[in-house]
Amino acid sequence: MLEEFFQRYFIDPIRYNTGYNVVNTLTYAIILGVATLFVYRVLNRLGIKYDNAFFRALIPYMVFGAFTRALTDAGVYPRTYLTVSPGIYFLVFVITFSALLVTHRLFEDWRRVFLWFGWGLVAVDLAALLARGDVDFNWAVLKYFLPALAVAELAVYALSKKLSLVRENSYLFYVHFYDATTTFVGVDFMNYWEQHVLPRFLMALTGTAAVMYPLKFTVLYVALWLMRELEREGEDKELLDFVRMVIFILGFAPGTRNLLRMLMGV
Numbered sequence: 001m002l003e004e005f006f007q008r009y010f011i012d013p014i015r016y017n018t019g020y021n022v023v024n025t026l027t028y029a030i031i032l033g034v035a036t037l038f039v040y041r042v043l044n045r046l047g048i049k050y051d052n053a054f055f056r057a058l059i060p061y062m063v064f065g066a067f068t069r070a071l072t073d074a075g076v077y078p079r080t081y082l083t084v085s086p087g088i089y090f091l092v093f094v095i096t097f098s099a100l101l102v103t104h105r106l107f108e109d110w111r112r113v114f115l116w117f118g119w120g121l122v123a124v125d126l127a128a129l130l131a132r133g134d135v136d137f138n139w140a141v142l143k144y145f146l147p148a149l150a151v152a153e154l155a156v157y158a159l160s161k162k163l164s165l166v167r168e169n170s171y172l173f174y175v176h177f178y179d180a181t182t183t184f185v186g187v188d189f190m191n192y193w194e195q196h197v198l199p200r201f202l203m204a205l206t207g208t209a210a211v212m213y214p215l216k217f218t219v220l221y222v223a224l225w226l227m228r229e230l231e232r233e234g235e236d237k238e239l240l241d242f243v244r245m246v247i248f249i250l251g252f253a254p255g256t257r258n259l260l261r262m263l264m265g266v
Helices: 002-015 022-046 052-073 087-106 110-132 141-162 164-168 170-189 197-206 209-232 237-263
Strands: none
Touching (some): 052 087, 141 164, 197 209
8 A cells, every 4th residue: 555655646756757746745845844954954063154155156066956857858868766856856965965075074175176066067967968969959948038037037126126025035036036937938838848736736727837926926925924034033044044045946956957958959
C-alpha cells in the first residue's frame, strides 16, 4: 500500500512528466521549510553570516541549477531523477553546500573562491551546450517575452510607489514577476503547459496564464506581511532575511529555466 502510494504520487509524476499533484507539492514544501531551517542553523554554527556578499556568491549556483535543468529538457544531459524537478534542487543543493563548506574551510577569501567556482559550473554547462552543437535557438520568444516583462516590471515599480511592503521587498516582486512572465509567455504563446497544481487550476479556470501575476502578487504579499509582523515581534531578522533569499531563488531559478528552455526551443 505504501509502495503504491509513493509510486503514484512521487515516482510516476517524474517518470511520465505529468506535473505536480497536491500530495507531492505539500511534501516538497515541508521538506523545503525543514531544509531552510537546517541550512541556516549550520551556517550560524560555522559563523557564516548571510549578507549581500553571500547572496551575490550564490547567484551563479542559481544560474547553474536553471541552466542544467534546461539542458536536460534539451537532451544535452540525460533525463534522470536528479536532473529534473524536484531532484535537480537536491543535486544543486548538495553541490552548492559542499562547495561552500570546502571553500570556507580552506580559503581565507572563501567568498571569492566560492563565487568563481559557481561560475565555473555555469561554464561547464555552456561548454556542454556548445559541444552538442545541434540545439536550435528560438529567438522569436523574445518578441513576446521582452514587452511582457517590461509591462510586468513597470507594474511592480508602480506598486512600489503605493505599497511600502512592495517597496521594501521590490527585488522579490521583480524576480517573481519575471518568473510569472516566463510562464505567461510559455503557456499563452509557445504551447507549453504548467506543472504546478494551483496555477494549473487557475489557468484552466481563467483561460490564461496571465493569472500568474495576481497569484504571485497575492502569495508573495501575504508571506512578506507575515514575515514583517514576525520581525516586529522580535523574531530573528537574519533568519527572515535568509527566508527571503530562498523566496528569491524560488522565483529566479524556475524563471531562468523557463526562459532558457523556450530559447532553446524545447
